[in-house]
Amino acid sequence: MPEPIALIDCNNFYVSCERVFDQRLLGIPVVVLSNNDGCAIARSEEAKVLGIKMGEPVHLFRDKVERHGIKILSSNYTLYGDMSRRVVAALHAFSPSLEVYSIDETFVDMTGFGSRMVPHAAAMRDAVRTLTGIPTCVGIGPTKTMAKLANHAAKKNPVFGGVCDMMEKGVADFVMRRIEVGEVWGVGSRTEAKLASQGVRTVSDLRDMPMALARKVGTVVLERTVAELQGVRCLDIEDVEPQRKGMAVTRSPGVPITDLDTMCRAITAHATRAAEKLRNHDLVAGTLTVFYHTNPHRPDRPQRHASRSLALKPMSSNTFDLVEAALRGVRSSWRSDKPYGFTKAGVILDDLLKPDEAPRMLFEPLKPRKAQLMNALDQVNDRFGKKTLVLASEGFDRRWHMKADMRTPRYTTRISDLPVLRV
């Protein structure tokens, strides 16, 4: 049996972050909305009980909001990102090997804890709770897939008291027979439907299905999942961050974009942000794709999906290079044959490399981009706040900005937003 892996996962993370700073949110139904205040992406237990589904558009449950006094909040990613960092900082004391899997989940290598595993996991939960105020659950298993499943069980079944250890075969069997296959990490709705037609409904059905059939139904990915459910480790803890392959900045404007000028301002802002992200990761990009499209939920209106990919030569992370390419893409694809209203636009970067790995040009550009200028730009915006310095083509007209009418303060990252204590 492989050494144990734990997955620690924050309960209703975004809602929990909000509750740390506003006690009035405790005990009542709370929902955090996606960007642009579109749909529910985090729900308190009370909101789940009321039947609010993950990803449900807010206009479809507006009646429940009124009727049950649900508290609705815009998402505050600055706050959640900072709280996530604090949670991970608390976990470093518990294992030398961690993999931060997402904003609210971390895999922890539990090698060497033997019979003291469950107390160790409980201590981890206590530390996170004490240091950040965030409640968590822990799942333990011989593989990542089983740790994920154990975590699900720890969340759903109070019998586990917040820590479920599936290293014991009895526990694993108990859990797998009671959970539907769609809950397994890597089994989405498509695969679930295909499995159902083969009579595979519970996790134990999946664990016991023939490998060859698993491969036929869901390629090597599902085959690997079956092996992991049998306790055969296929996925290791990745404690060094792999180099990323792509990067995207996409947004839905608060009101549809109908004219080229506004689109150019929005795209300038997205390309600018993309360039900042590139420089933060110390990468350069070889390909830039710019796209924009109309609302696919409104087939009664003129529809258009536009997209242009451009090669960046030389590869670059320079704001001027990226904005120039992105605007070229917008202008060359723009059409005014119909009154389009674009509800999404973005910039995607691919072929990312470290600057010293990027191919050199045989003929260097006549006016080489200066790294110093970008450093200055980043430093000004770091010190005086985002968007202090922007390109002229972004302008100051913010009509295309996203909606976020119910966002809480950036309690932990803005001096002006610090909570005030009155005694």
Added chain:
DNA sequence: TCTGGGGTCCTAGGACCC
């Protein structure tokens, strides 16, 4: 009427994740 075998590389699209 007859028309090989064995590769690589790239891209689009599907499926999944949080």
Added chain:
DNA sequence: TCTGGGGTCCTAGGACCC
């Protein structure tokens, strides 16, 4: 009227090579 944003991996099929 209102439906998020940002990722990864795998496969099939076409283009191309000798």
